[in-house]
Amino acid sequence: MKRIIGLILSTLLLLISCSKSDNTDNPPTKEVSVDVTASNLFPAKFENVVFNLNIDNEEEVKNISWMVDDKQIGNSAELNHIFNEEGKFEITVIVTDKNNKEKKKTLEIMVKGTSLRYSLNNFDKNKIWIMGHRGKAYLSNMPENSLEGIRYCISLNGIVNIVEVDPRMTKDGVIVLMHDETVDRTTTGKGKVKDLTYKEIQSFNLKNEKGEPTKYKVPSLYDILIEGRGKIFFDLDIKDIPFNEVYNVVKQAGMIDQVLFYTEKLDILNNLNKYNPQPIMYPQCINKSDIDKLSANKDIRMVQLSLNKAIDTDFPEALVEQGLLWATNILDMKGYNYDSQMLEGNYTGVERLVVKNVNMIQSDYPQILHNFLKDKGKR
Helix, strand or coil: CCCHHHHHHHHHHHHHHHHHHHHCCCCCCCCEEEEEEEEECCEEEEEEEEEEEECCCHHHHHEEEEEEEEEEECCCCEEEECCCCCCEEEEEEEEEECCCEEEEEEEEEEEEEHEEEEHHHCCCCCCCCCEEHCCCCCCCCCCCCCCCHHHHHHHHHCCCCEEEEEEEECCCCEEECCCCCCCCCEEECCHHHHCCCCCHHCCEECCCCCCCCCCCCCCEEHHHHHCCCCEEEEEEEECCCCCCHHHHHHHHHCHHHHHHECCCCCCHHHHHCCCCCCCEEEECCHHHHHHHHHHHHHCCCEEEHHHHHHHCCHHHHHHHHHCCCEEEEEEEEEECHHHHHHHHHHCCHHHHHCCCCEEEEEEECCCHHHHHHHCCCCC
C-alpha cells in the first residue's frame, strides 16, 4: 500500500513539475488589437487603394487574411487593391493570434466613377476630351465657378469630361472658387478674397455672365469636389495658395485620383514623393527645353500648351513624339477668337488643333465643340 501511495505522489509531483515547466516555456499570450486605415474610402474604378493594418502586440499574430465578398485578396499588413466595378464593398481583415483567437475589422468602400490616372494611361488618342472653362456650359446662364454650373456640366452626360475651376483662400483659411483676386466682378460684394472671411463671402450672391445677381453663393472647393465625385473630373487652376493646402482638401474629399493639379511652376514636380497618394500634375509647357524634362517624369501624362504655341510652333509634334498627351484652350483672349467663331459655324481654329493631334480642348461652349468633334469621329 505504501508503495502505491508513493507511486501516486510521485506521479502528481511529476505532473505539477511539467505544468510549471510548460507555463515557463509558453507564457500567456498578450491580447492582439487591430485598426485599419484606407487611402480612400470613396475611390474610383481602377484606382489603387492602399489598406494598412495597425497591430498592437504584432509578435502574437499567427495569420492575417484580407477578404472582399468572401474572397481572400491578401495576407500581409499592407494591402494594395483595385476595384474594377462601381458599387458598395466591404473589406474585412481577420487577424488570428497564436491561440487561434480572431479579431475582425471591416471598412465600407464606395466605388464610383473611373480613375483619372487610369483614363490618362489608357487614353484613346483618336478621341478628344473637352474641358469646361470655369465650370461653364453654353446657354446654362449659370455663374462661373459655381456649384450650379458644375451640376449643369454633369447633366450634359459626358459632353464635358473635365471642369476647370479656380481655387482661392479666404482670410480664415477656407478654399473657395473665385477666378479674380477680388469678388467685385462675379458677386454682389466688394473686396479681395484673401481679406474676406468665408462667412462674409457667403453673404454675397454670384452674378451670371450678364452681370445680373443670382440666388447662388460662392462654393467651397470641398463642396464642389463632393458634388462631382465619381461624376466628372476637375482641373484646379490654383491661385496663390500653398500647394499642400489644396492637396489636403482634395484628399479629404477622396478625389486625388479624379483631379488635375495645374501648375506653371515645374520645380514643384521635384517634391511630389512626399505626397501619398501622389497628385496628378498638369503642367504648362512653356519652353522647348521643358519637353524633355516633362517626358522624363513617368508621372506626367498630359501637359498644357498656350494656344499660340499649339498653333504656331512644333511643340505639339514634339510632345506627341515623346508620348505625352497635350491640351490647349480656344478661349477668346490674346487676339484669338476661335471659341466664339464656333457660334457662327466657323471651326477653323479647332480644325488646326485636330490636325496636330490635340487630346483635350478647353472651351466656354462645350456642347458646340462636342457636336463638331463628334461629326469628325473624335468623341
